[in-house]
Amino acid sequence: MGAFFALGLFQGAVYGLLAVGIVLVYKAKRVFNFAQGEFGGVAAFCAFYLTVSLGLPYWIGVVGGLAAAVAMGLAVERVIVRPLESSSRTIMLVALVGVALFAIAVTVLVARPIPRVMPPIVEGGTVDILGAAILPQQLILLAVLAVLAAAMAWFFRTDLGLAVLASSQDLRAAQVVGIGPTAVSRLVWGMAALLGGVAGLLYAPVGIFTPGFMTFTMLVPAFAAAVLGGMTSLPGAFIGGLAIGVVQNLGIYLLGQQLAVPGAAELSVFALLVLVLLIRPQGLFGKEA
Amino acid sequence: MATATLVLTRVRIRGRIGLVLRVALVLAALALVAYPLLYGGDVWAQRISRAAIYAIIGLSINTLTGHAGQISLGHQAFVGIGAFFAAFTASRLGAPLGFGLAAAALAGTVTALLVGMVALRVTGLYLALVTLAFGLTAETTIFNWREFTGGGAGAFAPRPALVETDFAYAVLCLGVLALVLYADWRLVSTKAGRALAAVRNDEDIAATLGVNVTGYKLGAFCLSGLIAGLAGGLFAYWNQVVQALDFEFQVALVWVLMTVVGGLRSRLGVVIASSFFALLPLTLPNFLSGLPWQPPFLNEAVYHVLPPFIVVVMLLVVLRFFPGGLGQLLAPVTGPATRGSKGARR
Amino acid sequence: MKRTGRQLLKVEGLGLRFGGLQVLDDLSLTVGEGRIVGLIGPNGAGKTSCFNCLTGVYRPQQGRVFFDGREVSRLPTHRRARLGMARTWQNLGVIESLTVTENVMLAQHQRTGYSALAGLLGLAGTWGRERELRRDADEIIDYFGLADVADERVGELPYGVRKTCDMAMALASDPKLLLLDEPASGLSPEEALGLADTLRELRDRLRLTILMIEHHVPLVAEVCDHVYVLDFGRLLTEGGPEEIQRHPEVITAYLGGSHGTA
Numbered sequence: 001m002g003a004f005f006a007l008g009l010f011q012g013a014v015y016g017l018l019a020v021g022i023v024l025v026y027k028a029k030r031v032f033n034f035a036q037g038e039f040g041g042v043a044a045f046c047a048f049y050l051t052v053s054l055g056l057p058y059w060i061g062v063v064g065g066l067a068a069a070v071a072m073g074l075a076v077e078r079v080i081v082r083p084l085e086s087s088s089r090t091i092m093l094v095a096l097v098g099v100a101l102f103a104i105a106v107t108v109l110v111a112r113p114i115p116r117v118m119p120p121i122v123e124g125g126t127v128d129i130l131g132a133a134i135l136p137q138q139l140i141l142l143a144v145l146a147v148l149a150a151a152m153a154w155f156f157r158t159d160l161g162l163a164v165l166a167s168s169q170d171l172r173a174a175q176v177v178g179i180g181p182t183a184v185s186r187l188v189w190g191m192a193a194l195l196g197g198v199a200g201l202l203y204a205p206v207g208i209f210t211p212g213f214m215t216f217t218m219l220v221p222a223f224a225a226a227v228l229g230g231m232t233s234l235p236g237a238f239i240g241g242l243a244i245g246v247v248q249n250l251g252i253y254l255l256g257q258q259l260a261v262p263g264a265a266e267l268s269v270f271a272l273l274v275l276v277l278l279i280r281p282q283g284l285f286g287k288e289a
Numbered sequence: 290m291a292t293a294t295l296v297l298t299r300v301r302i303r304g305r306i307g308l309v310l311r312v313a314l315v316l317a318a319l320a321l322v323a324y325p326l327l328y329g330g331d332v333w334a335q336r337i338s339r340a341a342i343y344a345i346i347g348l349s350i351n352t353l354t355g356h357a358g359q360i361s362l363g364h365q366a367f368v369g370i371g372a373f374f375a376a377f378t379a380s381r382l383g384a385p386l387g388f389g390l391a392a393a394a395l396a397g398t399v400t401a402l403l404v405g406m407v408a409l410r411v412t413g414l415y416l417a418l419v420t421l422a423f424g425l426t427a428e429t430t431i432f433n434w435r436e437f438t439g440g441g442a443g444a445f446a447p448r449p450a451l452v453e454t455d456f457a458y459a460v461l462c463l464g465v466l467a468l469v470l471y472a473d474w475r476l477v478s479t480k481a482g483r484a485l486a487a488v489r490n491d492e493d494i495a496a497t498l499g500v501n502v503t504g505y506k507l508g509a510f511c512l513s514g515l516i517a518g519l520a521g522g523l524f525a526y527w528n529q530v531v532q533a534l535d536f537e538f539q540v541a542l543v544w545v546l547m548t549v550v551g552g553l554r555s556r557l558g559v560v561i562a563s564s565f566f567a568l569l570p571l572t573l574p575n576f577l578s579g580l581p582w583q584p585p586f587l588n589e590a591v592y593h594v595l596p597p598f599i600v601v602v603m604l605l606v607v608l609r610f611f612p613g614g615l616g617q618l619l620a621p622v623t624g625p626a627t628r629g630s631k632g633a634r635r
Numbered sequence: 636m637k638r639t640g641r642q643l644l645k646v647e648g649l650g651l652r653f654g655g656l657q658v659l660d661d662l663s664l665t666v667g668e669g670r671i672v673g674l675i676g677p678n679g680a681g682k683t684s685c686f687n688c689l690t691g692v693y694r695p696q697q698g699r700v701f702f703d704g705r706e707v708s709r710l711p712t713h714r715r716a717r718l719g720m721a722r723t724w725q726n727l728g729v730i731e732s733l734t735v736t737e738n739v740m741l742a743q744h745q746r747t748g749y750s751a752l753a754g755l756l757g758l759a760g761t762w763g764r765e766r767e768l769r770r771d772a773d774e775i776i777d778y779f780g781l782a783d784v785a786d787e788r789v790g791e792l793p794y795g796v797r798k799t800c801d802m803a804m805a806l807a808s809d810p811k812l813l814l815l816d817e818p819a820s821g822l823s824p825e826e827a828l829g830l831a832d833t834l835r836e837l838r839d840r841l842r843l844t845i846l847m848i849e850h851h852v853p854l855v856a857e858v859c860d861h862v863y864v865l866d867f868g869r870l871l872t873e874g875g876p877e878e879i880q881r882h883p884e885v886i887t888a889y890l891g892g893s894h895g896t897a
Contacts, residue, residue: 031414032417032418079605080605089414090354090358090360091549091612093360093414093417094546094604095604095605097362097542097546098601098604098605098608100542101542101543101546101600102601102602102605105594105598108594108597109591212539220421220422220425223421224418262430262433262434263426263428263433264430265429266425266429267429267430269422270422270423270425273418273419273422274407274419274422277407277419278407281410471757475754475756476754476755478754478765479747479749479751481751483737483740483741483744486732487741491730494730496711496716497721498713498728498741498742498744498745499717499744499745500713500744501711502713
């Protein structure tokens with residue numbers, strides 16, 4: 001039980017990271033970024049190629065992976081999001097789904113659909129926390145999160161950060177700071193992609209990974225986390241991620257292991273998502289619409 | 290008076306050209322299907338069945354997303370439940386095909402109704418998210434429930450003697466497609482189509498005009514689920530075995546893409562795009578490896594992963610340059626036809 | 636024609652709040668059958684909100700609405716429409732993706748006489764009924780002079796034509812009560828006065844009762860039997876049009892008030 005709780009927190013941290021990226025885009029653009037998971041997928045595959053296939057040092061893999069994710073984010077902003085700005089939200093949504101499938105198709109085409117094992121950042125045995133076997137990788141995840149949280153807290157206090165936050169409420173506020181809406185849009189997508197890339201790099205070494213692994217397993221829980229956090233609150237999205245991770249793992253324990261229900265992980269996330277949307281659609285931290 | 294006469298004449302001519310165009314279109318479509326069906330052997334008969342099933346699925350999504358304006362990213366749940374119900378009645382109960390298809394349609398309807406009830410409270414992007422999560426949950430939970438679906442091995446759905454040949458089965462699938470097309474045509478030409486257009490555009494205006502918004506939304510979900518379940522039933526007997534793998538997450542997304550590429554609310558566009566998406570993975574690898582010259586870095590394995598790639602590129606190109614989908618490209622042909630019918634009102 | 640003096644619409648103590656904002660406060664009014672009644676007031680006085688409460692688009696926290704002799708406070712919007720309430724919208728209640736004919740036929744929704752399912756299955760009765768509906772729609776379209784654009788999509792038509800289409804739709808549902816939200820906005824002064832004749836003709840020929848929100852004072856003075864004046868969600872005063880125009884508080888509310896007029 002305790003083990004599932006601890007596992008849930010660690011997995012939830014990755015959901016939270018993705019959810020923060022989703023919320024960032026939603027605040028600025030009022031679109032659901034279904035391609036958020038694939039930023040991580042692309043980062044993971046690039047890092048794998050650089051470190052394992054080419055045998056370069058690990059840090060080059062990390063930097064290369066993140067650079068690829070950010071490049072993808074900027075490309076999506078330029079090629080898809082901006083030209084479709086005036087179309088309906090259905091069209092934008094379908095286009096972003098298309099982007100995710102496109103990224104998956106490209107990874108399948110280039111890398112073949114074979115499972116891979118990403119070496120962890122730090123080798124070594126597991127640590128016992130609340131009865132769960134925690135990899136050193138997952139402890140690094142915590143450290144990275146702390147650094148990211150501090151960096152974001154600082155960033156959103158700077159003029160530039162305030163402009164990004166303001167852009168969702170009032171475009172003019174951003175222009176007052178001297179930053180055009182295009183620059184803000186680029187910044188938002190670049191940051192979201194960076195967060196997705198970090199999530200991918202942290203999650204890939206935990207198990208084996210295949211093309212589309214971020215979209216197929218992480219995206220829906222990440223969205224549930226963003227909704228739970230109220231869709232507009234960055235810390236809320238992260239806390240939502242932790243909550244989703246815990247609920248999912250408790251679901252696996254109670255439904256899956258005790259009652260042998262298949263698909264307990266997906267079922268518990270789905271149930272929580274529907275409950276939140278029906279009972280408290282503004283989420284835990286969202287303002288009433 | 291003179292202008293009025295002129296206008297009327299123009300309308301009448303447009304109406305007549307429209308009729309001719311439409312008849313020509315239908316004949317061309319029939320010829321396009323009949324030739325491979327008659328001369329292509331079992332391989333093409335199977336492909337045509339698959340294309341028809343995809344077209345039915347596309348029309349199902351079109352009902353919900355095109356007519357009612359409700360996004361569904363979890364359509365594999367409706368289709369899959371239909372397929373498993375058909376297989377269950379066929380293999381466990383030994384029921385006839387008609388019963389199996391009816392059970393599939395009913396199962397799809399009930400499932401869609403449940404999702405529709407959530408959709409009354411949850412709208413827009415949030416609904417897209419809920420349907421996505423629902424599809425994923427159905428795939429991993431219901432479709433992996435061993436007693437019902439036979440687990441990983443799948444559930445069997447043997448075809449009865451009457452439609453045992455691939456040719457007869459293709460005729461059955463085309464027949465069902467024709468029925469669904471007819472229903473879609475009547476839907477848009479009668480009160481339900483107009484009411485759904487109002488619901489899609491503005492629910493307050495719709496209600497003020499006397500339209501029961503709740504009822505029509507649920508109705509659209511039920512109809513879409515019914516058509517999807519029927520397609521699932523047809524799929525079950527076509528493949529003769531149904532597995533959870535057939536209804537993955539990605540499949541539902543590709544279905545939505547094909548409907549949008551075809552053009553929401555364009556019957557012809559949806560059917561063409563769906564058939565294309567159905568046939569591409571079957572025909573493209575063979576076609577490419579049969580070419581006399583093979584590019585150096587390409588081989589059979591690569592050809593098999595090309596179709597989804599092509600599909601997505603098509604979507605992005607279509608959205609970027611023709612947001613109305615294939616239907617928008619076809620409009621110069623079908624436009625006078627549809628306008629003509631309304632123009633010939635006097 | 637009958638003028639029984641019966642109250643077709645009666646509103647008692649309507650109160651509507653959005654969060655901390657009191658939009659309507661203890662508003663009561665009545666509209667007698669066959670009358671043309673005006674609802675005026677500065678911008679933000681709550682006139683359109685009042686319409687939304689009458690039709691059921693908003694659910695007021697207090698008050699009751701009676702229509703045609705029965706309480707409709709708890710009825711959903713579409714049920715009220717079926718009892719004979721029709722309205723036009725300030726920013727137009729047309730469906731832009733449909734043609735003018737289709738819009739008018741949409742407005743005939745409640746009297747199509749066949750079920751949605753029957754239409755879907757293409758049952759025998761529905762085809763003939765559709766032709767009849769189309770004929771009725773054509774009649775209404777001709778009356779409003781829209782015949783030339785009948786097969787155009789409404790979204791592609793100029794504002795004035797769309798506005799006429801909105802009015803045609805409100806009539807197509809064969810209502811008892813017509814709620815008009817600023818029918819003269821966007822019209823020239825002459826056209827606005829022409830509207831007065833149209834409204835009187837509609838009332839007399841179709842036995843309609845009309846409640847209208849309007850800023851155009853000459854039109855209100857010309858056509859209304861009775862006028863209610865709203866300010867800050869409250870009833871400021873009521874009376875005949877001449878009486879209202881002389882009322883000192885109305886003059887203050889419109890001219891010297893803290894909030895601007897349209």
